[in-house]
Amino acid sequence: MLTELRKTFYLLDNQFIIKGRTQEKPAGRVAPDYGLVTTPQLHYMVYCRNTSGRYGKATIEGYYEKLSKAFIELTKQAFCSGDDYRSLKVDCANGIGALKLREMEHYISQGLSVQLFNDGTKGKLNHLCGADFVKSHQKPPQGMEMKANERCCSFDGDADRIVYYYLDVDGHFHLIDGDKIATLISSFLKELLLEIGESLNIGVVQTAYANGSSTRYLEEVMKVPVYCTKTGVKHLHHKAQEFDIGVYFEANGHGTVLFSKAAETKIKQLAKESGDKKREAAKMLENVIDLFNQAAGDAISDMLVIEAILTRKGLTVQQWDALYTDLPNRQLKVKVADRQVISTTDAERQVVTPLGLQEAINDLVKTYRLSRAFVRPSGTEDIVRVYAEADSQVSWDSSTEKVCRESLTTWVVGAGRREKKTDFKSVAISLIIKGLMSEICLCRFLSSY
Numbered sequence: 001m002l003t004e005l006r007k008t009f010y011l012l013d014n015q016f017i018i019k020g021r022t023q024e025k026p027a028g029r030v031a032p033d034y035g036l037v038t039t040p041q042l043h044y045m046v047y048c049r050n051t052s053g054r055y056g057k058a059t060i061e062g063y064y065e066k067l068s069k070a071f072i073e074l075t076k077q078a079f080c081s082g083d084d085y086r087s088l089k090v091d092c093a094n095g096i097g098a099l100k101l102r103e104m105e106h107y108i109s110q111g112l113s114v115q116l117f118n119d120g121t122k123g124k125l126n127h128l129c130g131a132d133f134v135k136s137h138q139k140p141p142q143g144m145e146m147k148a149n150e151r152c153c154s155f156d157g158d159a160d161r162i163v164y165y166y167l168d169v170d171g172h173f174h175l176i177d178g179d180k181i182a183t184l185i186s187s188f189l190k191e192l193l194l195e196i197g198e199s200l201n202i203g204v205v206q207t208a209y210a211n212g213s214s215t216r217y218l219e220e221v222m223k224v225p226v227y228c229t230k231t232g233v234k235h236l237h238h239k240a241q242e243f244d245i246g247v248y249f250e251a252n253g254h255g256t257v258l259f260s261k262a263a264e265t266k267i268k269q270l271a272k273e274s275g276d277k278k279r280e281a282a283k284m285l286e287n288v289i290d291l292f293n294q295a296a297g298d299a300i301s302d303m304l305v306i307e308a309i310l311t312r313k314g315l316t317v318q319q320w321d322a323l324y325t326d327l328p329n330r331q332l333k334v335k336v337a338d339r340q341v342i343s344t345t346d347a348e349r350q351v352v353t354p355l356g357l358q359e360a361i362n363d364l365v366k367t368y369r370l371s372r373a374f375v376r377p378s379g380t381e382d383i384v385r386v387y388a389e390a391d392s393q394v395s396w397d398s399s400t401e402k403v404c405r406e407s408l409t410t411w412v413v414g415a416g417r418r419e420k421k422t423d424f425k426s427v428a429i430s431l432i433i434k435g436l437m438s439e440i441c442l443c444r445f446l447s448s449y
């Protein structure tokens, strides 16, 4: 994988990428060797080169200096500076993120001390660790020593995704995924925008995998417009470019924030105006712009933004988590002979073919409160993905409970996970939706293909 990254980098560096078109590099130019870098660092270098250095210095030191300077500026007069805010446990998925975060550690040590786990000295890349493992199994990575209420996060193998989590005093695991990251960031940005008093528009971009509670919170409580695109960051990135400030995150923790040129110019100009609250907010926004990797979703950059926001707002990880409660949800993969038998529309939320499948899904979900389910072919694997979510407040009778208990036992034994007792009904309901959709609908509709 790391070799793949290097190959990708050399390929990019041998070409000049201008407004999405590639051109051969002029003869005689030597491609610099940056050694091993994370995927987002690689995107950062390309972005710097394509803007002739206006975005930043196209070196690894340039990256560290730009981000750490903004981070230190944002945290130096922070509301909270106790040890709890300063230390963070990071699972590096045995990937490149460990090497790079170690290199960066001393640049940021004034504001944050990181303790690295799964740093690649032993263990395999992404094996029982990393953001994807933590998100899909909803449990801590192997090798991480967690105490109650400690703030922890996981990168994925190439360090372009991040998720946070903690254990509560009862030992229950709480995941804070890309949706909650987007919510925290959007609320911080919205507050700063209010302070500078400029009518810059802000939009949040999600995919169908965003938890319904996050969408509702953003739209109804925060009054921020939310847009849904197809899965895959390229779709989210393009949509986010339509706003002065475009926040995009996939639920799996892949995302960033984009600032339009006009917004950046306005903010820079306000930051120069003298001595008032407006100017302070604009200066803070200026640092936020520098701290985000606007070339691509970046675990290191996102981590620093999150840490700066939590410190500035004096928020604990539990308070952050309590912004809203995720609807119980399940995702599963179904192996089919030809995943293309399923085609979708409406940002992959509605099935077009095979005919009848969408009606079957509609019939299934309409009996549960706040329920939603969709089926789509994966863009990266030869599988079909099924997603279902539902509210835990649902009607219940003893026969349903019997079926659910059995399903739940199968689930616990099969997946090796233990649910909280209070989640029992909701988990069981999700299982029914999942079970019905996967076993009855999908099999019935797909068996003929």
Ligand SMILES: CC(=O)N[C@H]1[C@@H](OP(=O)(O)O)O[C@H](CO)[C@@H](O)[C@@H]1O
Residues within 6 Å of the ligand: 209, 231, 232, 233, 250, 252, 254, 377, 378, 379, 380, 381, 385
């Ligand atoms: C449900 C899910 O997590 N899908 C992932 C996965 O895409 P699929 O098209 O679902 O296979 O890989 C993509 C690339 O890494 C990532 O952007 C996306 O979020």
